[in-house]
Amino acid sequence: MTTQIERKLNVAINGIEVGCNTDSRVLDAIQTAGFDVPTLCFDERIGPQGTCRICLVDVEVDGQTEQVAACTAFVADDMKVDTHSESIASYRKTILELLLSETASPANCPKCISFKKCELHSTAEEYGAKWDAFPSLVTREKAQDDNPFIQRDYDYCISCFRCTNICNDWEQASAIAVEGRGQENSIASYFNDNLLESPCTFCGQCINTCPTGALTDRKVVGKTKSENLERTKTVCPFCGVGCGIHLLSEDGELKGTEPDFDSANRGSLCVKGQFASWEFVKSEERLKFPLIKKNGNFQRASWDEALDLVTSRFTEIRDEFGPDSLVFWSSARSVTEANYLMQKFARIGIGTNNIDNCSRT
Amino acid sequence: MAVMVGKGAMTNSIEELAGADLLLVVGSNTTEAHPVISIRMKRAVRNGAKLIVIDPRKTELTKWATRHLQINIGTDIPLFNAFANVMIKEELYDREYVESRTEGFAELARHVETYTPEYAADICGIPAEEIITAAREYAAASGKAAICYTLGITEHSCGSHNVQSVANLGMLGGNFGKPNAGVNPLRGQNNVQGASDSGALPTDLPGYQKIERPGFREKFEKAWNAELPKRRGITKITAMDQMLRGGVRGVFIMGENTVISDPNTNHAQTALEAADFIVVQDIFLTDTAKLADIVLPAATFAESDGTFTNSERRVQRVRPAIDPIGESRTDVDIMLDLMKRFGIRQNLASASDVWDEMRMLSPLFEGITYKRLDAEGGIQWPCPTDDHPGTVYLHKDQMDSGMPGYFAPVDHIPPAEPTDAEYPLTLTTGRRRSTYHTGTQTGRASGFDLLVPSEFAEINPYDADQLELKDGQKVMVSSRRGSVEVPIKITDRSPHGTVFMSFAFPELTQTNRLTSDAYDFITETPEFKACAIRIDKITSASNAAD
Numbered sequence: 001m002t003t004q005i006e007r008k009l010n011v012a013i014n015g016i017e018v019g020c021n022t023d024s025r026v027l028d029a030i031q032t033a034g035f036d037v038p039t040l041c042f043d044e045r046i047g048p049q050g051t052c053r054i055c056l057v058d059v060e061v062d063g064q065t066e067q068v069a070a071c072t073a074f075v076a077d078d079m080k081v082d083t084h085s086e087s088i089a090s091y092r093k094t095i096l097e098l099l100l101s102e103t104a105s106p107a108n109c110p111k112c113i114s115f116k117k118c119e120l121h122s123t124a125e126e127y128g129a130k131w132d133a134f135p136s137l138v139t140r141e142k143a144q145d146d147n148p149f150i151q152r153d154y155d156y157c158i159s160c161f162r163c164t165n166i167c168n169d170w171e172q173a174s175a176i177a178v179e180g181r182g183q184e185n186s187i188a189s190y191f192n193d194n195l196l197e198s199p200c201t202f203c204g205q206c207i208n209t210c211p212t213g214a215l216t217d218r219k220v221v222g223k224t225k226s227e228n229l230e231r232t233k234t235v236c237p238f239c240g241v242g243c244g245i246h247l248l249s250e251d252g253e254l255k256g257t258e259p260d261f262d263s264a265n266r267g268s269l270c271v272k273g274q275f276a277s278w279e280f281v282k283s284e285e286r287l288k289f290p291l292i293k294k295n296g297n298f299q300r301a302s303w304d305e306a307l308d309l310v311t312s313r314f315t316e317i318r319d320e321f322g323p324d325s326l327v328f329w330s331s332a333r334s335v336t337e338a339n340y341l342m343q344k345f346a347r348i349g350i351g352t353n354n355i356d357n358c359s360r361t
Numbered sequence: 362m363a364v365m366v367g368k369g370a371m372t373n374s375i376e377e378l379a380g381a382d383l384l385l386v387v388g389s390n391t392t393e394a395h396p397v398i399s400i401r402m403k404r405a406v407r408n409g410a411k412l413i414v415i416d417p418r419k420t421e422l423t424k425w426a427t428r429h430l431q432i433n434i435g436t437d438i439p440l441f442n443a444f445a446n447v448m449i450k451e452e453l454y455d456r457e458y459v460e461s462r463t464e465g466f467a468e469l470a471r472h473v474e475t476y477t478p479e480y481a482a483d484i485c486g487i488p489a490e491e492i493i494t495a496a497r498e499y500a501a502a503s504g505k506a507a508i509c510y511t512l513g514i515t516e517h518s519c520g521s522h523n524v525q526s527v528a529n530l531g532m533l534g535g536n537f538g539k540p541n542a543g544v545n546p547l548r549g550q551n552n553v554q555g556a557s558d559s560g561a562l563p564t565d566l567p568g569y570q571k572i573e574r575p576g577f578r579e580k581f582e583k584a585w586n587a588e589l590p591k592r593r594g595i596t597k598i599t600a601m602d603q604m605l606r607g608g609v610r611g612v613f614i615m616g617e618n619t620v621i622s623d624p625n626t627n628h629a630q631t632a633l634e635a636a637d638f639i640v641v642q643d644i645f646l647t648d649t650a651k652l653a654d655i656v657l658p659a660a661t662f663a664e665s666d667g668t669f670t671n672s673e674r675r676v677q678r679v680r681p682a683i684d685p686i687g688e689s690r691t692d693v694d695i696m697l698d699l700m701k702r703f704g705i706r707q708n709l710a711s712a713s714d715v716w717d718e719m720r721m722l723s724p725l726f727e728g729i730t731y732k733r734l735d736a737e738g739g740i741q742w743p744c745p746t747d748d749h750p751g752t753v754y755l756h757k758d759q760m761d762s763g764m765p766g767y768f769a770p771v772d773h774i775p776p777a778e779p780t781d782a783e784y785p786l787t788l789t790t791g792r793r794r795s796t797y798h799t800g801t802q803t804g805r806a807s808g809f810d811l812l813v814p815s816e817f818a819e820i821n822p823y824d825a826d827q828l829e830l831k832d833g834q835k836v837m838v839s840s841r842r843g844s845v846e847v848p849i850k851i852t853d854r855s856p857h858g859t860v861f862m863s864f865a866f867p868e869l870t871q872t873n874r875l876t877s878d879a880y881d882f883i884t885e886t887p888e889f890k891a892c893a894i895r896i897d898k899i900t901s902a903s904n905a906a907d
Contacts, residue, residue, distance in 0.1 A: 148808030240548030242671025270396035276806035288687025331616030335667025336555035338692030353594030
């Protein structure tokens with residue numbers, strides 16, 4: 001068996017040397033070295049696009065210098081990279097100002113207001129880029145789409161195509177595509193119809209990858225203030241895939257969901273996880289206090305009354321008919337710890353192995 | 362599958378599916394039931410993998426399939442036996458693997474001799490050549506072929522035999538214990554794995570330690586400082602029969618809408634009504650809770666601390682975002698309180714304490730701590746020690762059981778309730794993407810009524826034509842156990858003779874009034890995937906009778 005020797009390339013990022021594979025991109029090398037450059041069109045799940053040009057860096061190979069997009073350019077041996085030179089910073093600022101000229105005012109950005117500062121506007125702030133440095137080019141038509149899930153406001157679209165790429169290459173739903181060319185391009189749905197009439201599955205991936213306020217969760221936008229929003233990392237309550245999510249809350253009230261990009265699902269969710277995982281918690285129909293049935297009708301009871309009655313009735317039944325006359329069914333929807341306690345209770349509190357869960361249905 | 366190789370769980374990980382050379386997906390409408398897993402499958406296809414989908418129905422996934430074997434309902438065993446027949450006859454199986462890792466090959470070889478592709482083709486309703494080609498494709502991807510299955514395999518009266526015939530293939534192909542391969546049951550509910558892991562099973566203590574096997578009971582008796590019952594308990598299905606006969610008097614149901622989700626709604630309801638005393642702990646006043654004597658208001662996942670374990674054995678932390686609403690309390694709090702009232706002395710105050718007690722008694726997850734989960738994210742069991750990284754795929758160097766993998770020769774068993782002149786159609790039930798289970802949660806999310814507003818029965822154009830039915834027409838669907846009214850949707854997604862329904866809209870359409878209470882004789886999983894029905898037009902006379 002021959003051993004394949006992987007050739008390592010030496011690349012210096014801002015003076016820090018890192019070893020790279022021959023198929024590494026400059027952006028990989030920068031991140032390996034512990035530096036960061038801004039990106040707008042980049043989503044690691046779909047690979048480099050090179051459309052926004054904001055990740056431009058200075059590179060020097062064999063004494064030749066040039067500026068390349070870090071996300072698309074491959075590394076070369078003895079390449080030297082400068083990520084934050086003065087000229088690069090000025091380039092980035094200009095690029096940002098050109099992008100901003102294609103969008104409506106940052107003051108009204110739906111993502112910045114309701115969720116968190118969007119990638120475009122936080123990068124613009126970092127580089128001191130001004131929205132009105134160039135004449136405004138906002139001429140896009142509003143998408144007429146009253147679906148209840150995805151708000152499309154293309155006044156904030158910078159044509160980075162993350163949404164169409166994630167929809168086509170990652171989700172493979174092919175519900176949206178780029179229409180038109182150059183300045184005339186726009187994001188179109190199937191026959192430019194409402195997304196409800198398209199192959200869209202409302203997985204919400206376009207919302208979550210969008211670096212601006214162009215695509216947002218319609219259930220949340222306008223109903224929260226980003227500065228008050230809290231995020232709790234947890235797990236989607238529906239199927240066995242167990243996608244990581246963040247629950248959004250404000251003043252102790254649930255407001256929405258975002259995917260967790262750091263968990264095994266790598267940000268993927270389906271329509272249930274994205275749009276159905278929190279409203280039921282706030283439903284008016286939630287049970288809010290214990291109920292005891294008297295003469296066929298439920299009556300409100302205190303916890304002590306309810307649990308005392310459970311204790312006395314279970315004890316009576318066990319004493320009269322034996323422990324195996326009681327059965328316990330725990331829940332595949334509840335946490336493992338509650339299931340553990342229920343089986344322990346059945347086994348040592350009552351004295352029966354009649355404990356089962358709903359794994360069969 | 363536990364019987365054959367040691368563990369009834371996904372052998373491999375979800376992300377690995379994207380790197381398989383071949384995916385064999387059977388009885389799984391993955392794009393609807395596990396959308397995020399289907400993304401990995403589609404990616405595999407884009408990367409050039411073959412995708413063989415075995416399903417009586419056309420689904421979105423069958424559009425991605427490189428081969429769709431549209432077999433008759435409940436004919437999985439003859440199909441897989443014929444796969445085995447081809448692989449053995451043409452010597453395409455992984456001989457080295459079979460010799461070193463398995464037992465019972467000779468018996469299997471003898472057993473499947475009669476299951477020629479031609480013989481199976483007759484039963485399965487597909488051409489023999491399709492079976493031969495598919496078997497060759499599976500064999501050619503040896504060591505990098507992943508099988509995925511869900512309830513289309515298990516929800517049959519021969520469900521456990523179905524699983525065994527699938528596992529036979531996995532071993533013949535040498536696909537256990539390798540990356541991007543294996544045999545993978547995709548679990549339905551968020552924490553069905555965790556519930557079983559925790560010992561909420563009539564036969565198993567936490568971590569699948571058998572109550573009837575010497576040593577385990579004693580270990581827990583010592584740890585819990587109490588005597589444990591020696592005999593195994595009864596399953597839910599047996600318990601319901603016992604309620605009708607007076608053997609079971611009281612039941613405690615935590616977070617489950619038994620009446621709607623279980624087969625033959627009438628039977629489940631009658632059984633529960635026969636019990637003397639019912640406690641239901643839930644978040645809504647479900648149809649099951651309405652039958653209770655005491656209803657305890659539970660907190661939801663968004664208000665709870667603890668862990669869920671997903672389909673790929675990954676333990677992940679659940680964290681409360683808000684306080685429990687009203688006077689509701691978490692399941693853990695309620696159980697701790699109740700246990701105190703029963704005089705159980707334990708030093709447990711939080712979900713974290715409970716987890717620690719459980720892991721210290723279960724080598725399977727002993728190395729998984731909340732601290733690690735918070736720092737590392739999810740960890741996949743087995744994870745026996747603090748420095749163990751967790752297990753991406755099972756059976757790496759040997760079968761997890763520590764023994765050889767046993768081939769299980771199994772025979773075709775047709776669905777328990779065949780069609781006849783009176784009930785000429787087969788009803789199969791399943792999921793739709795935008796609804797979850799009995800709909801108590803997705804039914805309360807705004808906008809979802811636009812995606813699938815209500816239940817409908819999917820019927821093949823040929824059958825609709827025979828019955829002179831129009832698309833959208835409301836009909837009466839009846840089985841030997843009950844009837845429901847439902848509009849029909851004419852579509853070739855349903856094959857000739859088969860009708861599909863979900864059970865997500867119980868207010869209007871209680872689909873499980875129709876389903877059979879036949880169940881698998883080993884696992885007692887109900888046969889949701891096949892029962893005999895008839896469809897009648899609703900005439901003005903039958904309306905008047907209502």
